[in-house]
Amino acid sequence: MNRKGLTTAEALERAKKGKNVLTQGKKKSLLSVIAEQFASPLLLLLVAASVISIMTGEIVDGVIIIVVVLANVIIGTVQELSAEKSVEALRQINASTAVVIRDGMETEIPAADLVEGDYVILEAGRVVPADLALVQTSSLKVNESALTGESVAVEKDCNEKSDEKTPLGDRKDKVFMSTLVEYGRGEGVVEKIGDHTEIGKISGMLHQIEKQETPLQKNLDSISKVLGIAGVVLCVVMFACQIFIYRTPVIETLMISIAFAVAVIPEGLATVVTLVLTAGIQEMSKRNAIVKQIHAVETLGAVNVICSDKTGTLTQNRMTVVKWYLAGEAMEPEELPADSRVFPRLLEGFLACNDAKYSEETGEEIGDPTETAFVKYAKDKKLGYYDIMRNITRFDEIPFDSVRKMMTTLDRVERNGEIKNISYTKGAIDSVIVRCDRILDEDGVREITNEDVVRATQMADIMSSEALRVLALAYREGDTVPQEKDMIFVGLGAMIDPPKEGVKET
Incomplete structure (x- = not known):
């Protein structure tokens, strides 16, 4: 494959086929949003009631009903347009970029191009x-x-x-x-x-999915139909009684019947429902949730069971180092001896045999959460992350795979003015420790014993039973190609993905 990529001329010619963007749904106009607010049978019933009231001389009642209808429409329209603007703003913020090779040069362009x-x-x-x-x-x-x-x-x-x-x-x-x-x-x-x-x-x-009504909308529509039918029936009954029983004049009877029918309609119901749903939307917005359709709040409130993925949903998806095992002892970060000879090598190894990066621009670690945990640890504990990485140059590696359950990097490491080639290997304890014939402790490197292997393996099992993810580290020096044999065992690093704040209460 030609790694030079396309030329600018070729890219411009192919761009005529269209942008690399997904077609958005048809954007609603202001008039269509307003029209949707009038789609509710209850509002239509209120409009009819206001017209009848005005026609029968009840100007004040008619105007009040019109004000109620307009308030309901304005609140719904403003809420939907505001949500649409928020969603559009998020799309602009999250517009991604891509690193491409054009004209033989690596460059970053908008993904849409x-x-x-x-x-x-x-x-x-x-x-x-x-x-x-x-x-x-x-x-x-x-x-x-x-x-x-x-x-x-x-x-x-x-x-x-x-x-x-x-x-x-x-x-x-x-x-x-x-x-x-x-x-x-x-x-x-x-x-x-x-x-x-x-x-x-x-x-x-x-x-292509057709819009469906929420349970609340269905109930309101049902109530509106019942009230509408009930109003007509009562109007006819009242008219018949007044004419045939009480012998009331026709005009007067008609006015009384219509007034009775209008009185049946709950003018404030639509506004109360809209205000309550709007309050729910405002409460959700405080928790960074955008609701586009006002009636979706009621649907969410009717949910009885929420099935949720754990990683990144209930947890932060940010692995955090909480325990170490070195020199035959398990300890938490606060318990590490300041003069340890093993820990600097353990941390250096986990940072060297690592593809995660720290972004100065965002202030966050980028990469697999298991690897970013060690970068974050070095940064948070102020252990000289940049000094460590400045002295490490990778020039070969054996990538991780699910069969070996290990990853190895060969690095040129400068320490105290001396440069050495060091192979660092990290992975599952059972894959790493069987390839080690020596172990590093506070007194230096010595032959590994069966007791050392059993103790480290048991400690890894204990950490795993505590819902920790455990990685082992080993190394060897003087190689010109990365190797995974006759290594020196250093220790273990254990991480956990902590739950998000408020998960337990939720």
Whole structure:
């Protein structure tokens, strides 16, 4: 594949086919929003009542009913237009960019400007800007929950082959628009853009869904119909009684009957319902939730059971290091000895054998949550993150895979004026420790014993039983290619994904 990408001229020519954006639903005009407010049978009943009141000389009553109707329409219209503006503002804020190669140079452009054939570079933390065919991957993992609903990141491999008949979740050589790169790196060529992407097809189907009434709307419509019929029936009965029993003049009887029918209609019901729903919307907005349709609040209030994904929903999706195991002892961060000889090597190893990055622009860590945990720990504890990384240069690696359950990097490390090649390996305890023949403790490196292996393995099991995610670290020095044998065991790092504030109360 030509890594030079497209030329600017080629990109401009292909851009004539359209932008890389999803078609939004037809935007409502102000008149259509107002018209929708009058679609309620209850409001139509009130309008009819106001007209009849005015025609029969009850000007004051008619005007009051009109004011109630207008108040209801204005509140509903303002709320819906305000929500629409908020959603549009969010779209502008979240407009993504893409790193592409054009004219042989790497450049960042708005994702909307991508065209078919563009050569795109992916890295941890970026949203996939279009449907791509992968041509190069390095430990690439993509979260496709927006497309498939599967919360676990999917491993991608450019060497796999798939076609249109292959299920989306099994297309390992493809990545799709709106999915998130959680780990590793990759490069690919744009195959589809905009509405032609897989997420675009789903978006198109959503636009075809017919609007359904909420339970409250159905109940109000039912009440309106009952009241309307009841009003007509009572009006006829009253008219008949006045004419045939009390011999009241026709005009006077008609006025009394109409007044009775109007009195049946609850003029304040529509406004009360609208005000209550608006109060609910305002309360939700304080919690950063935007409600576009005012009646959706009532539907949400009728929910009895909420099924929720844990990671990132109930929890913060920000793994946090809470425990270490080194020199034969498990300890929390506050218990680490200040003069430990093992911990600096343990932290250096977890930072070196790591694809996560720290963004100065956003002030956040970017990458797989398991790896960002160590970056965050070094930053939060002020352990010289930049000094450590400045002295580490990676020049080779063995990517993580689910069979080995390990990842190894070969780094050139400068320490105290001396430069060494060091291979750091991290992964599952049972995969790492069996490849170690030595162990590092506070007295230095010594041969590893069966007791050391049993103790470290048992401690990993205990940490796992406490809902912690555990990684082991080992290293070896002097290599020119990364190797995973005859290593020196250093220790364990244990993390947890803490729950969000208020989850327990909720």
